[in-house]
Amino acid sequence: MHLSTLPAASPVSAMPAVRCIPLTRPLHWLRLAWRDLVRCGWTSLAHGLALALAGAVIVAITYNRFWLLAGAISGFLVVAPVLATSLYALSRALERGETADARVVLKTWLNWQNNHFNKWGNDYWCLVQFGALLALAGTGWVLTSAALITLLAPLPINNPVDFVQHVMLADRGFLFELWLVLGGVLAGPIFASTVITIPLLLDRRLGLLQAVLTSWRAVLANPLPMAFWGALIMALTLLGMATALMGLVLVMPLLGHASWHAYRDLVDASGLPPRDAPDQEAS
Template identity: 30%
Template sequence: MSTTVFARPKLQLFGVATGYVVRKIGLSDLTDALRLGWEDFKAIPTHAVVLCLVYPVLGLFIFRAVLGHSLLPLLFPLAAGFTLIGPFAGLGLYELSRRRERGEDPGAWDAMHVLRAPSFGAILGLGLLLFVLFGVWIATADVIYIATFGYEAAASIPDFATRVLTTPEGWTLIVVGCGVGFLFAVVALCISVVSFPLMLDRHATAIDAIRTSLQAVRMNPVPMAAWGLIVAGLLAVGSLPFFVGLCVALPVLGHASWHLYRKVVEPDPNPPREEPRSPIGHRYAADFPASLFPWSRER
């Protein structure tokens, strides 16, 4: 493995110490993170959770776009924009990988332990920032479409595809839209590549988490650029056909992101002691509906 440790005890970014040591990594570390993410995916049935949470949302957007074509021009920006909020959406997957790393045998409901994260308030704040970035991207994509084709809506899906794929205006839309989308994706990658796993794992403010992510990108420009391309490529492949492949791509990327964080940020030399999870034991009908929320019985 090509990982090497950055020697200074504290990072300095814009003259401010972050207190988290960032390592230099290589492309082989990305491969290893994906391998570990795949192992987590096989061991933890998170695909069912992803199907339950992501598919209804995507289905609603698609259903609305097919029946009333007002959202049709934004369908691709909506799907592509998931990469902007993906780091926040993957919180539960990070938690499952963290627990499996500790030798536990986590279940899907253990993902809810993110609510007890040391920096949960900071996580919500940075998550809100990513959602704002997502909203700005959608508004920008809409402006680009209107500037290219005007306010006239496409009559049908084939008509929309013909406009975009066979006309000079459509080619301009593709080039400009993808170029602007790339800039949004770079911003999201730089501020969040290790931010959420760090805040889940340590007592870190949102500012320190963003600074650490920026430092990770600055120290590892080629691996981080490759990671961004890997994420975009797997999401693109997973979106075809009809987003079916996302039930594999999303959890694998989520788990792999945790392992990437472990490779990039030096572990806490004095981690807080966590009590081992007590066994759930038998569940009785009288416990319903509390039995649906096993973490509520923990002391």
């Protein structure tokens, strides 16, 4: 299927070009992701199991404090793109014809750009910086959500049943609608900022700002396909959570692999040096 390419908005060395994609292209990403998941096997599923267990810990700690649970779960999902970094690396390894196993995962987390000569520049720490920014955004949403529910709910919200009765199905007020609107206000910019940023940073050597701006340009160039992709992410995540979090064991690695293929379709980064290429300083 033809993918048209838009020219970069600034010099090629700093800003890669983005492509226009068909509306249903995200379904192709999921098909490719399923292929990657099958080929990687337990290595992919272990990521989903780890994320599901982390979600279970959050639920166990905050179950009787649902005013906190609602924000904590959604805040956890905000940082999920960073936690899926090694899933992108696994898909990249398969694309290159390399072995995609636990060694790729360990290299991603422990030595993700071993050829980088300068360990002190922003370029080396860009993934860490982006992860910290997402963690701050997630924390901000947790605090905002907790404050909103605590201050405006007619009765104390201590468990999911209370949330459904006194927030979602409340006869008076618009607390649930306000909660959803605020969540959407946060989710939109975060989605636009993260949809291909981390795979791009993992794959190519460029600055954090350039990667985030490229992600925004990809979303703005493809509003309907990216809205469809966002809806698929939300639907699959809710499905995974509705199965007592067990579905996340499959859903999270599936979305992680699909995000790599989204990046490959949306961005032409061939003009940028690979992240794992040796530094010119070191040569």
